Amino acid sequence: MSQTISQLQQVCEFLVASLNGAIRQNNIDAWQERGKLIICNSDQGQDGYLVARWKHTAIIAIEKFPHKKVNPYNLFAMVCAFLIDSGWQRDEFGLDDPEIDIDLISDDNATVLVELELMDDIELIPDDNGPVLFNGGRYHVSLAPINVAENVDVDVVGRT
Numbered sequence: 144m145s146q147t148i149s150q151l152q153q154v155c156e157f158l159v160a161s162l163n164g165a166i167r168q169n170n171i172d173a174w175q176e177r178g179k180l181i182i183c184n185s186d187q188g189q190d191g192y193l194v195a196r197w198k199h200t201a202i203i204a205i206e207k208f209p210h211k212k213v214n215p216y217n218l219f220a221m222v223c224a225f226l227i228d229s230g231w232q233r234d235e236f237g238l239d240d241p242e243i244d245i246d247l248i249s250d251d252n253a254t255v256l257v258e259l260e261l262m263d264d265i266e267l268i269p270d271d272n273g274p275v276l277f278n279g280g281r282y283h284v285s286l287a288p289i290n291v292a293e294n295v296d297v298d299v300v301g302r303t
Contacts, residue, residue: 149175149261149263150201150229150231150261150262150263151173151175151201151203151261152173153225153229154201154203154222154225154226154259154261155171155173155203157221157225158171158203158205158218158221158222158225159171161221162213162218162221165208165209165212165213166205166207166208166209167207170205170206170207170208171203171204171205171206172203172204172206173201173202173203173204174201174202175199175200175201175202176199176200176201176202177199177200178197178198178199178200179197179198179199180195180196180197180198180265181195181196181197181198182194182195183195183196187266189268190268190269191266191267191268192266192267192277192278192282193264193265193266194265194266194267194277195264195265196236196262196263196264196265197262197263197264197265198236198238198260198261198262199260199261199262200258200259200260200261201257201258201259201260201261202256202257202258203256203257203258203259204254204255204256204257205218205254205255205256205257206252206254207248207252207254208245208252208253208254208255209251209252210245210247210252210253211250211251215245215253215255218255218257219243222241222243222257222259223241226241226259231261231262236262238259238260238261238262239259239260240259241257241258241259242257242258242259243255243256243257243258244256244258265284266284266285267282267283267284267285268282268283268285269281269282270282270283
């Protein structure tokens with residue numbers, strides 16, 4: 144049974160890896176605020192359903208950010224790169240651009256607060272022991288399986 148991780152977990156893992164030891168994992172904290180469920184009820188095929196999207200404000204607090212060793216613009220670029228690569232159509236879903244606050248703690252470090260809007264799909268797949276009762280069956284939250292065509296046959300009829 145596969146499980147998904149949230150976009151917030153993904154961006155935090157990305158930042159820790161990208162900052163490559165400049166910050167410790169225990170110096171980054173994150174939470175979600177002002178969430179909204181957008182009900183979808185979309186059949187994804189393979190018995191999977193997109194039941195909702197979870198739109199929320201994500202707050203990432205980075206303590207002891209070494210602003211003299213790591214240019215803060217690198218951090219800004221990392222956040223933007225993640226959001227661009229995430230594949231979300233930010234304009235289509237009305238997701239705001241990130242906001243960042245930097246609080247200098249000392250000559251050597253700062254606390255950085257990154258606030259960004261994210262959206263996660265909430266998909267269900269059948270599971271006889273799943274916790275979610277839906278359409279008369281039991282399901283668990285996971286990405287719905289997707290079949291991707293490996294071959295395509297195209298017939299071209301009479302060209303003039």
